[in-house]
Amino acid sequence: MAFLMPAEWAPQDWIWIGFPAHADLWEEDLEPAQAQMAAFANAVAETGQQVRLVVRDDLAEAQARALVSASIAIEKHPYGDIWLRDTGPLTLLDGAGGRRAQGFGFNGWGGKFIMPGDLDTGPSLAAAGALPYSRADWILEGGAVESDGTGLLLTTEQCLLNANRNPALSREEIWANLQRDLGFDRVLWLGQGLAGDHTDGHVDNLARLVDVNTVAIPLASGADDPNAAVYADARARAQAFGLTVRDVPSPGLIGEEDDAEPASYMNFAICNQVVVVPTYGSPHDDEAVAAVGALFPGRAAVGLRADAVLTGGGSFHCASQHVPSLRV
Numbered sequence: 001m002a003f004l005m006p007a008e009w010a011p012q013d014w015i016w017i018g019f020p021a022h023a024d025l026w027e028e029d030l031e032p033a034q035a036q037m038a039a040f041a042n043a044v045a046e047t048g049q050q051v052r053l054v055v056r057d058d059l060a061e062a063q064a065r066a067l068v069s070a071s072i073a074i075e076k077h078p079y080g081d082i083w084l085r086d087t088g089p090l091t092l093l094d095g096a097g098g099r100r101a102q103g104f105g106f107n108g109w110g111g112k113f114i115m116p117g118d119l120d121t122g123p124s125l126a127a128a129g130a131l132p133y134s135r136a137d138w139i140l141e142g143g144a145v146e147s148d149g150t151g152l153l154l155t156t157e158q159c160l161l162n163a164n165r166n167p168a169l170s171r172e173e174i175w176a177n178l179q180r181d182l183g184f185d186r187v188l189w190l191g192q193g194l195a196g197d198h199t200d201g202h203v204d205n206l207a208r209l210v211d212v213n214t215v216a217i218p219l220a221s222g223a224d225d226p227n228a229a230v231y232a233d234a235r236a237r238a239q240a241f242g243l244t245v246r247d248v249p250s251p252g253l254i255g256e257e258d259d260a261e262p263a264s265y266m267n268f269a270i271c272n273q274v275v276v277v278p279t280y281g282s283p284h285d286d287e288a289v290a291a292v293g294a295l296f297p298g299r300a301a302v303g304l305r306a307d308a309v310l311t312g313g314g315s316f317h318c319a320s321q322h323v324p325s326l327r328v
Contacts, residue, residue, distance in 0.1 A: 003092035003100060004183030007149030007209065008270040009296065011325040014050035015271060016075075016125060017041045018082025018319045020312065021060035025081060032308035037082070038067035040269070040276055040316050043302050045072050047273040054084060054125075056117070077124040080108075080115025083314055085204070086141035087121040088321035089133060092183065099326055101131035102181055104140040109199050110164030129323055136181045138174075139165045143202035143318055145178070148209040151185035153178060158192045158201030165200075188215075188241045190234045195226040196255070197262035204317050205264040207234050210295045214244040218266060221252035221284050226260040248291045251282035254310075267306075267315035268292055271322070275299050278306030278315040 017040060020026050020033040045051045051072045055061045061074055068074075079087060086109075089101035103122035108114040126133035146154035159165070160174055169177070178184050193201020207217045215238050220228035227250060238245050254263035265288040268277045277292050279285040285303055293301030306315045 002183055003094045003098065003102075004149070004151065005090055005145070005147040006093050006324045007147055008322065009210075010149060011327050012049065012272055012322045013325045014052055014129075015044060015269070015320055015322040016052045016054050016084050016088060017044075018079065018084045019053050019055045019060055019064045020082055020309075021056045021063070022081060026312060029308045029311040033312060034063060035067060036304065036306055036309050037319060038064065039304050040320075041068050041072055043276055043304060044269075044271050044274060045069050047271065049272045052128075054079065054082075075128055077128070078117035078120040080113070080118035081312065082319045083143075084121065084125070084321040085143045085318045086199075087118045088125050088142065089122040089131070090142050090182065091131060091323045093324055093326070097326060099131065099324070101126035101129070101133045103133060103135035104181075105135070105138055106141065107139055107165070109141070110162060112198055125321070131323070136177065138169060138177055141199065141202065142321065143199060143204045143314075145182065146203050146207070146209045147182075147184070148212050148214070150212055151183065152209070152213065153182070153184040153187040154190065154203055154207060154209050154215060155187065156190045156193050156201040156203050156206065159199065159203070162200045188238065188243065190237055192230050192233070194230065194262040194264060195260045198313055202318075205262055205267055206230065207238070208266050208268070210246060213242070214246060216246045216248050216266065216292075216295055218250040218264070219247050221250040224253045225250055226253055246295055249284045249288050251280050251284055251288070254280050254282065261310055262313075263310055264315070265292065267317040269316045269320050270296065270299075273299055275301045276316050277301055277303045278309070279303040280307050280310065281305070
């Protein structure tokens with residue numbers, strides 16, 4: 001049977017979470033980011049789900065162990081930084097008891113951040129999870145693709161069609177690769193991603209599939225929201241495609257008007273019993289956590305501060321990678 005990328009809300013066996021460790025990258029934000037990622041790991045582990053915290057060396061392991069509960073497994077893996085959604089493998093199911101890890105080429109989000117270890121992260125995680133692994137012959141990051149488990153792909157033109165990823169591939173060839181490697185059979189192309197997003201518009205910061213044929217998209221918060229036009233365009237494309245659109249507030253402007261941070265509540269991590277929502281000290285934090293919670297009946301929505309993590313360029317979804325269960 002063909003392999004397919006399942007929806008994130010399908011049952012999961014475990015989740016890998018990256019732990020910040022590079023002092024030269026995180027500088028004064030290292031300890032706050034470590035505390036915020038540890039809080040994320042603890043929130044998931046408290047529900048009984050298996051959490052595997054990924055560290056790079058003995059020092060990071062000691063720092064992590066002081067912050068997380070004893071139930072959390074700590075694994076050493078090579079990585080340039082914590083963004084396992086992009087450097088880790090995407091785990092696919094075939095519906096008949098088969099499971100495999102699909103890797104891709106990675107070039108530091110279009111050559112912006114080339115770091116030793118990132119190309120080794122996927123094979124290392126797959127080996128630790130006893131997942132058969134293969135690497136496709138083109139560049140793709142996991143944060144650029146969303147699945148509802150039925151074959152529908154949600155992505156952005158800004159990222160997947162960017163000349164800094166696969167300049168020799170046409171739109172049609174990229175779509176053929178997505179069908180071949182991840183099992184998709186239809187696609188909704190959104191346009192631009194968030195202002196200030198060095199990933200060139202990853203969809204997991206803009207819009208998330210939250211049920212079959214259902215997408216959550218932010219509503220602009222305030223006249224100075226830097227992404228108002230982006231949200232409106234995404235909403236129009238989703239409605240024209242025939243998807244049900246659910247509303248989540250935007251955090252509004254985070255940072256300076258001419259240097260907005262890519263802060264987004266959409267970078268939530270869906271786990272078996274909880275959805276962990278990043279918050280930023282915005283007046284819209286509580287409203288957003290409630291809105292995300294309403295999307296997932298039966299799961300608790302937990303809002304956790306992620307402003308220190310954001311200084312590294314992402315949030316909880318970016319820094320984690322789940323493994324879907326063979327259980328239905």
